[in-house]
Amino acid sequence: MVAASFQPRALQAKGGSSDRHGRGCSRAPGRDGTTRQWHHWQSWFTDNYRSFRRTLLHHRDGARLHAGTFPSAEGLDRLKGKFAFLVAYGVPERDAQMAMLAASRFTVGGVLEEQAHAEPEPTGVGSAIDPDEAFEAGLRLLVHGLDRRRDASQ
Structure with a gap:
């Protein structure tokens, strides 16, 4: 992981495009380890959890199988890259960690309920x-x- 690739301000200084907050676009790691360019952290955040939800729903009892698991070393590296992406957009690091934990648990819990009820x-x-x-x-x-x-942190 190269932290510099998550610095929108550095991209802006080099003449990169900017978002509605005057920050340059940045690259964020995806679930498959590849990166994609994003202009708004909000779009990345929601797309990340939509993808996670689709993956869980795609597998019978996907949420139940995922619940209680911990990321591998490779998964932790991807998570650190995701935290760095949010921090580069001005999200305090602890808030980035807690928001991703909350969104993950929200997603798993919602899918667990969905898969438990046919109606x-x-x-x-x-x-x-x-x-x-x-x-x-x-x-x-x-x-x-x-x-x-x-x-509030800025």
Whole structure:
């Protein structure tokens, strides 16, 4: 992992493109170890957990099989790269770690519930909550909270 590849300000100084916060675009590690260029950390964060959710849903009992596992040494390196990506966009390191832990647990828990129930849960007011809609709403809330923490730290 090369930390310099996660420095949007350095890219901006070299004439790279910038996002709505005046920061240059940066590269973030993906689940498969490859990197992709991102202009907004929020898009990367949500896409990361959408991909994780799809992977868990793709396998029968995927969430149950994943729950309680720990990353390998290679997985830890990818996680460190993801933390560095968020930090490069101004997210305090501890907040980046806690947000990714919260989003991971939110994703696993949601998929666990989804895979345990064949039918949508009733809300008690006559309509069911769509699991996709609930997941997207939860991700938006996590990103909004993390964005506020990021803004407060600057």
